[in-house]
Amino acid sequence: MLNFTVRRIFLVILVAFTVSVIAFFLVRMSGDLATALAGEDANAQEIADIKKIYGLDRPLIIQYADWLIDALRGDFGASLYFPETVGELVAMRLPTTLQLAFSGLIISLLIGIPFGVISALKPDSWIDRISMSIAVAGQAIPTFWMGLMLMVLFGLILRLTPISGDESWQHFILPAFTLGYYSTPPIMRLTRSGMLEVLAGDYIRTAYAKGLKPLRVLFKHALRNAVIPVVALASVQFGHMLSGAIVIESVFAMQGIGYLAWESILRNDIAVIQAILLIVCLFYVGLTFISDLVNAWLDPRIRVS
Amino acid sequence: MSNISADHQKLDPDEALRSNMTRHLFRRISAHNSILIGGTVLGAIVFMALFASLLAPHDPFSQDLSKRLLPPFWMEEHNPKHILGTDNLGRDYLSRLIYGAQISLMIGVCTAIISGIIGSALGITAGYFGGRVDAVITFIITTRLSMPIVLVALAVVALVGGSLHAVILVLGFLLWDRYAVVMRSATQQARNMDYVSAARAIGCPTWRIVLSEIFPNVVNNLIVIATFEVAHAILLEASLSFLGLGVQPPDPSWGLMIAEGKEFLLFDPWIITIPGIALSILVLAVNMLGDGIRDVSAPENRN
Numbered sequence: 001m002l003n004f005t006v007r008r009i010f011l012v013i014l015v016a017f018t019v020s021v022i023a024f025f026l027v028r029m030s031g032d033l034a035t036a037l038a039g040e041d042a043n044a045q046e047i048a049d050i051k052k053i054y055g056l057d058r059p060l061i062i063q064y065a066d067w068l069i070d071a072l073r074g075d076f077g078a079s080l081y082f083p084e085t086v087g088e089l090v091a092m093r094l095p096t097t098l099q100l101a102f103s104g105l106i107i108s109l110l111i112g113i114p115f116g117v118i119s120a121l122k123p124d125s126w127i128d129r130i131s132m133s134i135a136v137a138g139q140a141i142p143t144f145w146m147g148l149m150l151m152v153l154f155g156l157i158l159r160l161t162p163i164s165g166d167e168s169w170q171h172f173i174l175p176a177f178t179l180g181y182y183s184t185p186p187i188m189r190l191t192r193s194g195m196l197e198v199l200a201g202d203y204i205r206t207a208y209a210k211g212l213k214p215l216r217v218l219f220k221h222a223l224r225n226a227v228i229p230v231v232a233l234a235s236v237q238f239g240h241m242l243s244g245a246i247v248i249e250s251v252f253a254m255q256g257i258g259y260l261a262w263e264s265i266l267r268n269d270i271a272v273i274q275a276i277l278l279i280v281c282l283f284y285v286g287l288t289f290i291s292d293l294v295n296a297w298l299d300p301r302i303r304v305s
Numbered sequence: 306m307s308n309i310s311a312d313h314q315k316l317d318p319d320e321a322l323r324s325n326m327t328r329h330l331f332r333r334i335s336a337h338n339s340i341l342i343g344g345t346v347l348g349a350i351v352f353m354a355l356f357a358s359l360l361a362p363h364d365p366f367s368q369d370l371s372k373r374l375l376p377p378f379w380m381e382e383h384n385p386k387h388i389l390g391t392d393n394l395g396r397d398y399l400s401r402l403i404y405g406a407q408i409s410l411m412i413g414v415c416t417a418i419i420s421g422i423i424g425s426a427l428g429i430t431a432g433y434f435g436g437r438v439d440a441v442i443t444f445i446i447t448t449r450l451s452m453p454i455v456l457v458a459l460a461v462v463a464l465v466g467g468s469l470h471a472v473i474l475v476l477g478f479l480l481w482d483r484y485a486v487v488m489r490s491a492t493q494q495a496r497n498m499d500y501v502s503a504a505r506a507i508g509c510p511t512w513r514i515v516l517s518e519i520f521p522n523v524v525n526n527l528i529v530i531a532t533f534e535v536a537h538a539i540l541l542e543a544s545l546s547f548l549g550l551g552v553q554p555p556d557p558s559w560g561l562m563i564a565e566g567k568e569f570l571l572f573d574p575w576i577i578t579i580p581g582i583a584l585s586i587l588v589l590a591v592n593m594l595g596d597g598i599r600d601v602s603a604p605e606n607r608n
Contacts, residue, residue, distance in 0.1 A: 011447070018448045027460055136596065140589035142540050144547050145563055145581035152574045243453030247544050261456060262548060265463045273460055284451040 004296050012289050016282060020071075023277040024064050027270055067274070076275035081267065086275045090257060094279075096166050097256035100179065100248070101241035103172055105234060107180030108187055113230065116191025117223065120199065128192075135185035143244060147178040147251040166254040175252045179244055183237040190233050194226035228298050232291040239284040336600035343593030350587055354406040362386070363397035365404040365557050370395050377575055389579055392562070393569060398576075401557035402583055408558045409539045409587060412473055416538035417531045419477025424484025425527055431485070432492025433515060442485070449482050455544060462550045472551050476538050484530050491523040498522075525602045532595030536588045543584055559584045 034051045042050075051057045055066070070077070076086035084092070119128040151174060155163035162171045198204065199222055207217045246258035253259070257276050264272040353360060369391070376383050377390040377398070384390075389398040431442035458475050465471045495501065496519065504514050543560030545551030552558035554565070559580040566576035 011444075014444070015448050015451055019451055022448075022452065026457070026464070029464060136592060137585075137589060140536070140592055141585045142543050142547075142560070142563075142581065142588075144544055144560075145577065145584065148563070148567065148570060148577055149581065152570060152577075156571065156574075239453070243455050246455050246459070247548065250548060262459065265459050265550065268463070277456060277460065280453050280456055281451055284453060288447075288451060 001297065005293065008289060008292055008296075012285055016285050019281040019285065020068055020278055021064070023274055023281060024067055025060070027274045027277065028060070071275070071278060077271035079264075079272050080269045081264075086271045089260065089272065090275055090279060093255055093257045093260050096254055097242060097245045097249070097258055100172060100175055100245055100254065100256060101238055103176035104179030104183065104241045104244075105238050107176055108183040108237065109230075109234060111180070112184045112187030113191050113227065116188040116230075117195055117218075117226075119188070119192045120195030120226075121218075123196065131188065135188055138181055139185055143178055143182050144247050144251050146181065147175065147248055150174045150178060151252070164251075164253040166252075166256070171252070171254070175248045175254060178251075179241050179248050182244065183241065186237065187230055187233060190230050191226060194229055195222060198222045198226045228294060232294040232298075235287045235291045235294070239287040242280055242283055336597045338597070339593040340597030340601065343590045343595075343597060346586060346590035347594055350406050350590065351410060353403055354410050357403045357407055361397075361400035361403045362388075363400045365396060365400040366555055368394040368396055374569065374573055374576070376573070377579065380575070390575065392565065392576065398579060401562060402559070402580065405557040405559045405562065405580065405583070406587070408469065408552055408556060409542065409584070412469065412476070412542045413535035413539040413591070415473045416476040416480060416542075417534045419473070420479070420481040420534060420538075421484055421527065421531050423478065424481030424530075425488045425523075427481065428485040428488025429492045429515060429519060429523070432489040433496055433511075433519060435493075435496075439489075442489070446482055446485050446489075449479075452479075454479050454541065458541065458545060459548065459550050462545060467545075467550050467553050469552055469556070472542050472545060476541055480534055480538060480541075483534065484527070487526050487530055488523055491526045492519055495519050495522040529595055529599045529602065532591060532598060536591040536595070539584070539588055539591070 034047050034054070034056050048057075055063065067077075074087050076090070079086050079089055082089055115131045119125075119131055122128055151163055154161045154174060161173050162168070165171050204217060204222055207221050208214070212221075242258075245256055246261055248254075249256045249258035250262050257279070261273060261276045263269075264276070372384070372387070372391050372395040373393055375387050375391040375395075378385075378388050380390075387397050387399070389402060392398055392401065427442050427445065431439045458479060461475045462471055465475075498518075501514060501518050504518050509518075542551055542558065543563070546558040546560035547564045549564065552561055554561060562580040563577045563584075566573070566580070569576050
């Protein structure tokens with residue numbers, strides 16, 4: 001396990017490094033930073049001056065190294081539109097996105113796991129078929145549209161929830177549900193197939209045979225084993241939610257990093273885009289790492305291969 | 306599961322076999338059903354897209370400000386000339402919807418082809434050669450998987466400017482991961498078959514082994530993933546267009562129609578309901594087709 005972990009950490013560092021290169025060059029190619037800084041009606045001399053002041057006339061590799069070292073210290077440069085530094089800006093907005101993604105994850109687990117368990121207990125029953133059909137149908141609904149429709153139904157017609165913003169916990173209900181429903185089907189499927197496999201095991205039969213209460217067998221013996229891969233999947237899904245938040249936050253006008261990324265892309269605020277891209281990618285890398293570790297701990301065959 | 310086998314023991318072996326077959330048959334029929342339903346709906350949408358110019362009652366681009374926001378047929382005061390009403394610029398909504406199908410299908414299919422070529426090339430190469438080649442390609446796949454698609458796609462589309470072609474290329478170069486992962490493991494399995502060793506033993510060149518021995522064995526998986534990726538690409542295009550960084554106005558992308566209708570959602574919620582339902586039906590049809598093909602061709606992959 002230690003060997004596996006060390007090899008994985010090495011891989012994670014390599015991936016994180018590659019991702020940082022991509023985040024830097026991808027965004028750098030998108031616009032001329034000097035022109036953006038100087039303003040649209042600057043003349044050639046002013047642009048050249050700006051290039052010199054900000055070190056933009058140096059080779060890209062050196063600029064990248066500079067950016068990376070600063071970024072590792074938490075300094076992501078200055079935004080073109082906000083008085084705060086990019087670091088402060090992201091730190092200010094990140095909690096909203098994390099809260100949103102976390103509530104979305106909780107919702108998808110709260111729906112996905114129970115329905116997965118029930119489906120596994122009664123395979124091919126009506127409840128199994130209905131929950132699977134809803135899962136298939138749900139995957140076809142675009143999240144942003146789902147968000148808008150929920151907004152119309154619960155916010156405008158029934159007036160049960162706030163329509164947009166992020167001031168109170170009530171504001172998080174609709175966005176979190178919108179984000180959560182899309183991740184529910186994979187969690188439900190994995191719970192179902194995991195439970196089917198576990199329930200067929202000898203130790204479950206033994207547990208029943210020695211007269212343990214069925215519910216106790218179900219929760220203490222079966223579910224505990226079936227749910228571990230779901231935890232691994234959930235950490236990957238959490239990453240998807242951070243990225244999905246960009247769409248949901250702009251639908252519900254929530255001031256998270258997704259909304260910030262979208263605004264910054266629209267107005268070419270390069271430093272902000274780079275920082276968010278890097279941070280979300282690092283979250284992804286970290287979450288995948290956790291999921292790999294959980295899976296390897298669970299299944300020794302993965303460690304060896 | 307233990308309950309089921311206990312039940313079977315009570316029956317005589319013949320009956321047990323029969324009940325097992327019924328169950329199996331049901332699975333197959335339901336797989337065929339989803340191919341049938343998914344295929345028919347998709348076929349209808351493809352037909353609509355191909356003959357858009359004949360089917361659309363109006364020009365999808367012609368504006369008429371005197372007929373802004375006419376309601377669709379199920380509401381009072383609708384105009385019989387505009388069955389699904391008109392948008393905020395007075396353009397016929399049904400015609401825009403019909404032309405929008407062209408955009409969704411074009412993006413779905415083209416993206417699936419581009420990413421399919423990239424992904425299968427990487428996956429088959431990694432699976433067939435193994436060793437260092439595999440390690441490098443696995444690393445590339447891992448790196449791709451650690452980049453959030455929507456964020457990267459938005460940044461790149463902003464870079465090249467939003468258009469149909471830009472969206473197709475960007476998504477094509479981003480969505481190859483699933484192909485690569487599945488084709489890699491399918492190739493690894495096929496590589497160890499006796500007939501592949503035999504082909505190698507008689508001195509067949511590698512490209513020929515890959516094309517005529519490996520590829521036919523993994524093409525099933527390819528078709529299934531391609532179907533799901535079509536759906537995936539359609540949804541992503543809609544999201545990008547909704548955020549204003551995909552297909553640009555005045556083109557009638559369904560995602561863009563939802564974005565344009567967003568500000569009228571308070572009084573005219575139907576304006577976002579119609580394109581959203583169209584999108585959901587299209588994606589559902591494609592997904593059902595994919596589910597059906599998977600269940601028929603490789604039932605063991607179902608879960």
